[in-house]
Amino acid sequence: MFIINPDIKNYIKDLSRKIKIEDEEIISQLERYADETDFPIINREVGLLIHLITKLKKPKLVVELGSGFGYSAYWFAKAMEDGKVVLIDYQEKNIEKAKELFEKTNLTDKAIFEVGDAVEIAKKYQNIDILFLDLEKSRYLEAIKQLENNLNQNALIIADNTLWYGNVVNPQDNKSKIVAQFNQYMFENYLSVLIPIRDGVLIAYKD
């Protein structure tokens, strides 16, 4: 099941490559590495989307649940004039790689690096302006419910993989069911949009 018509997907991908970015070489290299090692990262199109949204939102605190090696965090941090991005991953080697990325791109002063259980660590942070969910899909609903009180007024929640390969349409397995429940919960409780790029990006605004 494909989400977008492949021709349209390629058209948008090609357009996105026309945007000049300061760290093109470093970011391209990371994208190739993710591709080669089959490491799940948001792609360039999603990166540019969260970058644009961050420029509009002007957050002081972004908290990421499931940072991998920092690709998404790069797009947040690069759009921020001040404030911090908290990168959380349960794998120390991912966070080590994220630290390298942030050093290379001169963004270290905008980052806080954490290793461990993403939901538990995130609970320490109050007044979150953007909460980014990219942890195990079976934890999406639990994550938002446990962290709602940590959100600032007019916070954004951005969640990746909210179409889960299209499986949310007719969810059979546990992960698909939970992502579908998460989407329903978000649309019932927040001003939400589900953007069908890559694997589906949900953006929700706390009104």
Next chain:
Amino acid sequence: MFIINPDIKNYIKDLSRKIKIEDEEIISQLERYADETDFPIINREVGLLIHLITKLKKPKLVVELGSGFGYSAYWFAKAMEDGKVVLIDYQEKNIEKAKELFEKTNLTDKAIFEVGDAVEIAKKYQNIDILFLDLEKSRYLEAIKQLENNLNQNALIIADNTLWYGNVVNPQDNKSKIVAQFNQYMFENYLSVLIPIRDGVLIAYKD
């Protein structure tokens, strides 16, 4: 050629209906009217997207080129605390209908209504925070080029129908060629994303 998988499209459509809006009855009625009379309006999903973007951007001045009977302008105005939306359409009967909509939804004090050539009228306005393009597709490129100096710092340009039924992928006719040229121009000059909902919504940020 379909843009999004129809199952995904319906899934997102159904989710969008879960969001409670204050003017549900009036807006639903307008959507049905547009459907029955085959009048091109952005749909609910695109409406919610521009509504959310407007909440983040907090514009003082939104200028619409091609307002039809005010459906998109409603989503802008409803998200604004203050400031004005300028609705422009070349058909007086459309603007009359838009006036009715704004009266019914108590948004008249946020609107300026104009009838005539959209590009020429828009030129009167300086410091535009959001420029919304939904005029004849053959005028997209001309419109942005003529109005660039009227944009405020960090303005947004939002353009509807930027996939033009998918024809931009391999443009044959004049309108498709111009929309494709417009997309290329926007991605080369602005931080842009092209959201594949309905007929393609381009959102560009003046960095």
